[in-house]
Amino acid sequence: MIRAYTNNGQWSDALALYSLMRRSGVWPNNYTYPFVLKACGHDPSAGIWSGKTVHGELIRNGLESDLYVEAALVIWYAKCGELNDGRKVFDGMTSRDLVCWTTMITAYEQAELPRESLMMFGFMQQQQGILADSVTVVSVASAVGQLGNVKSARSVHAHALCCGILEDVCGGNAIVAMYGKCGDVESARMAFDRMEERDIISWNAVLSGFVQNGQAREAFSLFELMKESGCRPNPLTALIMLSACSFLGSCQLGMKIQGFLVDNKITVDLTLRNALIDMYAKCGDLETAMGMFNDIGVRERDVTSWNVMIAALGTHGRGKEALDLYLRMQEEGVRPNHITFVSVLSACSHAGLIDEGKNCFADMQRFSVKQEVKHYACMVDMLGRAGLLNEAFDLVRTMPSPPNDGVWGALLLACRVQGNSELGEVAANNLFLLEPEHPGYYVLMSNVYAASRKWHEVGNLRTEMKSRGLMKPAAVSMIEYRGEIVGFQTADWLNPFRHEAYKKLEGIAVEMKSRGYFPDRSCVLHDVEEEDKDHILNYHSEKLAVAFGIIKSEAGSTITVMKNLRICCDCHSAFKLISDIYRRRIVVRDGNRFHHFEAGSCSCNDYW
DNA sequence: TATCTTTGTT
Numbered sequence A: 001m002i003r004a005y006t007n008n009g010q011w012s013d014a015l016a017l018y019s020l021m022r023r024s025g026v027w028p029n030n031y032t033y034p035f036v037l038k039a040c041g042h043d044p045s046a047g048i049w050s051g052k053t054v055h056g057e058l059i060r061n062g063l064e065s066d067l068y069v070e071a072a073l074v075i076w077y078a079k080c081g082e083l084n085d086g087r088k089v090f091d092g093m094t095s096r097d098l099v100c101w102t103t104m105i106t107a108y109e110q111a112e113l114p115r116e117s118l119m120m121f122g123f124m125q126q127q128q129g130i131l132a133d134s135v136t137v138v139s140v141a142s143a144v145g146q147l148g149n150v151k152s153a154r155s156v157h158a159h160a161l162c163c164g165i166l167e168d169v170c171g172g173n174a175i176v177a178m179y180g181k182c183g184d185v186e187s188a189r190m191a192f193d194r195m196e197e198r199d200i201i202s203w204n205a206v207l208s209g210f211v212q213n214g215q216a217r218e219a220f221s222l223f224e225l226m227k228e229s230g231c232r233p234n235p236l237t238a239l240i241m242l243s244a245c246s247f248l249g250s251c252q253l254g255m256k257i258q259g260f261l262v263d264n265k266i267t268v269d270l271t272l273r274n275a276l277i278d279m280y281a282k283c284g285d286l287e288t289a290m291g292m293f294n295d296i297g298v299r300e301r302d303v304t305s306w307n308v309m310i311a312a313l314g315t316h317g318r319g320k321e322a323l324d325l326y327l328r329m330q331e332e333g334v335r336p337n338h339i340t341f342v343s344v345l346s347a348c349s350h351a352g353l354i355d356e357g358k359n360c361f362a363d364m365q366r367f368s369v370k371q372e373v374k375h376y377a378c379m380v381d382m383l384g385r386a387g388l389l390n391e392a393f394d395l396v397r398t399m400p401s402p403p404n405d406g407v408w409g410a411l412l413l414a415c416r417v418q419g420n421s422e423l424g425e426v427a428a429n430n431l432f433l434l435e436p437e438h439p440g441y442y443v444l445m446s447n448v449y450a451a452s453r454k455w456h457e458v459g460n461l462r463t464e465m466k467s468r469g470l471m472k473p474a475a476v477s478m479i480e481y482r483g484e485i486v487g488f489q490t491a492d493w494l495n496p497f498r499h500e501a502y503k504k505l506e507g508i509a510v511e512m513k514s515r516g517y518f519p520d521r522s523c524v525l526h527d528v529e530e531e532d533k534d535h536i537l538n539y540h541s542e543k544l545a546v547a548f549g550i551i552k553s554e555a556g557s558t559i560t561v562m563k564n565l566r567i568c569c570d571c572h573s574a575f576k577l578i579s580d581i582y583r584r585r586i587v588v589r590d591g592n593r594f595h596h597f598e599a600g601s602c603s604c605n606d607y608w
Numbered sequence B: 001t002a003t004c005t006t007t008g009t010t
Helices: A001-008 A011-023 A032-042 A045-059 A067-079 A083-091 A098-110 A114-126 A134-148 A150-163 A171-182 A185-193 A199-212 A216-229 A236-250 A249-262 A268-280 A285-294 A303-315 A319-330 A337-349 A354-366 A373-385 A391-397 A405-417 A423-436 A439-451 A455-467 A498-514 A530-538 A543-551 A569-579
Strands: A477-481 A484-488 A559-563 A585-589 A594-598
Touching: A001 A011, A001 A032, A001 A543, A011 A032, A011 A594, A032 A067, A032 A585, A045 A067, A067 A083, A067 A098, A067 A134, A083 A098, A083 A249, A098 A114, A114 A134, A134 A150, A134 A171, A150 A171, A150 A185, A171 A185, A171 A199, A171 A285, A171 A594, A185 A199, A199 A236, A199 A249, A199 A455, A216 A236, A236 A249, A236 A268, A249 A268, A268 A285, A268 A303, A268 A337, A285 A303, A303 A319, A303 A337, A319 A337, A319 A354, A337 A354, A354 A373, A373 A405, A391 A405, A405 A439, A423 A439, A477 A543, A484 A585, A484 A594, A498 A530, A543 A569, A543 A585, A569 A585, A569 A594
Parallel strands: A559 A585
Antiparallel strands: A477 A484, A477 A559, A585 A594
16 A cells, blocks of 8 residues: 555655554564655655654664665665765665665766766676676766767767667657757757657657757747647657757747747746846847736745846846846745855946845845855856956955866956956966867957967967867857748858848948047957957957848837847947937847947946 | 666756
């Protein structure tokens, strides 16, 4: 009876029956405990002591060296975060079968310790000569996905081919998801195409792989295929597709997904409403986002609803309103969590609200939210960009855990804004040690050098990048046109609209010059002739997209452009003037935040 | 009579 309840997911019923059994004076045996422990691990009301009590009981029953009972104990300990106690049980086992090993491998994987998980896997095979089954490989595939290492992914795939787990839907799904998380979408797609049978998880896994790797447009064509195949999308599919809309910055696509939800009677629960708010904000439509947030009843809002809206206001530079929401959520009795503080601290950072940010950072202790490395990164960003580089560096040196790439990256970015190449070198050297293959940091440091006209150092970094085979990511700006997303890149000879866009830009340049505009050459980071600099500046991807927007959209309408990298300072100045000349609101989402240009000025007040 | 597995939010 207890087994029946447990296998049916009725955890508390199973535990209640177990308790009745104990009171009736019937002794549990080795068949009882695995189910009882499983129920303890799943029932949130069971608490940590229920399992510990059971552990004590089974020792008194002399069952502590039963293979099945021990395996169940390992899982239970792992489920409640006591991984070390689980490992102790595992280490004390006299014999271990494949399932025991898989249990430990899964425990590490679920605890987000992929290296330990893979170490156990290797140990099992090499030292014990145990052959993995499909369940083991699925767990190992998840671990590799967390690690993000393509080489390991290929080796697990080879393993999966050997065991024949790819005939299993679950196994195939795990391989597809693994490749997606390792950044190899082509392999994810191939593994997906070769599956004999596909379920909703297979489709979600492959869609999410495409979206996570920036191939949102491909995700949309796959989504069409999915609908044709007769597989019914579920709420998670909707979440994935909404993040695809956010990536592309397309409200129109977002509205389509919203309509799809209604047409297919998919319940728009709080999670989906939060995701919709997030999508609208990331597509530049803050008003719709705010409207949807206000439509959710005050009592209904969860911590994510508040976090999403605070982050949205923050990225649009409306720091004061973000702070206001942060206070209001407290009045409503919603406890801020670690993400609330990331959102509110970065909102302060974007708006230059230093004292307010410091107060929020101090609030964390009041709410007993741990000050994690990511929060320090926000503080370093906030202080550094405000010109308080020494204070920022002090924080880096005194923070309780070692600074990661996020912290050093924030400091390096601040050094570029402030033009401090000495401190920039310190940050960059740490970054080169932590992330030697990340091209962004080499580019950022060469930007710092270029701003100080240290062309020799710029050249050295370029050589270093070349020898490592690293490429500077290309700048792409996207704009919506007739329901399609058009991408602009400098020197993109395949773009059918390039002639129109270039021609319009020439006209715009003439117009701006007549208003006394001079290009800001300081943003060009090459050692080239001054006239060449003007030429380079005038054909930046964001300028091409804005020019295209002016031609193709109705007079007076807002032009919204999404750029993958940060906007350049000349484009920023130019857009202020263009918004005035052409009487247009121009909204630019860059890699970091939103800029709303209107009547000659920008919502960021030139603080970015 | 039994123990291990896949997609995801800010």
